[in-house]
Amino acid sequence: EDKVVQSPLSLVVHEGDTVTLNCSYEVTNFRSLLWYKQEKKAPTFLFMLTSSGIEKKSGRLSSILDKKELFSILNITATQTGDSAVYLCAFYTGNQFYFGTGTSLTVIP
Amino acid sequence: DAGVTQSPTHLIKTRGQQVTLRCSPKSGHDTVSWYQQALGQGPQFIFQYYEEEERQRGNFPDRFSGHQFPNYSSELNVNALLLGDSALYLCASSFGSGGEQYFGPGTRLTVT
Numbered sequence: 001e002d003k004v005v006q007s008p009l010s011l012v013v014h015e016g017d018t019v020t021l022n023c024s025y026e027v028t029n030f031r032s033l034l035w036y037k038q039e040k041k042a043p044t045f046l047f048m049l050t051s052s053g054i055e056k057k058s059g060r061l062s063s064i065l066d067k068k069e070l071f072s073i074l075n076i077t078a079t080q081t082g083d084s085a086v087y088l089c090a091f092y093t094g095n096q097f098y099f100g101t102g103t104s105l106t107v108i109p
Numbered sequence: 110d111a112g113v114t115q116s117p118t119h120l121i122k123t124r125g126q127q128v129t130l131r132c133s134p135k136s137g138h139d140t141v142s143w144y145q146q147a148l149g150q151g152p153q154f155i156f157q158y159y160e161e162e163e164r165q166r167g168n169f170p171d172r173f174s175g176h177q178f179p180n181y182s183s184e185l186n187v188n189a190l191l192l193g194d195s196a197l198y199l200c201a202s203s204f205g206s207g208g209e210q211y212f213g214p215g216t217r218l219t220v221t
Binding site: 031032034036041042043044045048088090092094095096097098099100101102 | 113142144149150151152153154157165166167197199206207209210211212213214215
């Protein structure tokens with residue numbers, strides 16, 4: 001059965017810290033992996049990764065995919081309180097999207 | 110440019126009733142996907158509509174059905190509501206089936 005596992009489940013850090021969130025997957029037909037940030041309701045799109053080893057960056061956030069080892073990481077540097085949210089990863093098989101349960105990140109001042 | 114919109118925001122129904130949720134996709138998008146998100150869980154894929162047809166379906170019973178209109182907007186219908194159907198229902202739109210999905214604010218359904 002296709003599945004995605006995120007770790008850690010939750011994380012509390014101080015402002016300015018760097019965090020690494022993990023997403024591993026087992027899927028029969030991989031097409032792409034996506035990262036989302038969910039604060040209250042709607043998840044907001046962060047990155048879509050399709051190729052192994054190519055880092056995507058947006059400001060303090062970056063992500064990379066390893067298709068051989070079947071995982072992706074999301075890095076956030078110089079964290080701010082506004083980064084507090086649940087971070088979701090999902091993969092697309094060509095038929096549907098599978099989401100993980102998310103990592104809850106809390107950034108304290 | 111309006112993003113994805115959903116209505117209503119909140120809804121309270123009784124077991125056994127039927128409910129219809131609505132979604133308008135982001136301008137330029139032609140594909141709508143529906144998700145159910147229980148508290149503390151990731152979104153679970155219900156189905157996806159493209160060209161007014163259901164193209165993909167997740168592991169949900171036939172009580173969950175949908176429709177897409179010529180203007181790409183979509184409805185999610187749930188019949189014979191159960192307590193376990195209480196959740197946040199999210200709609201996401203994209204251009205094509207595997208593209209970047211943009212989510213709406215969701216409809217919080219409570220079944221009593």
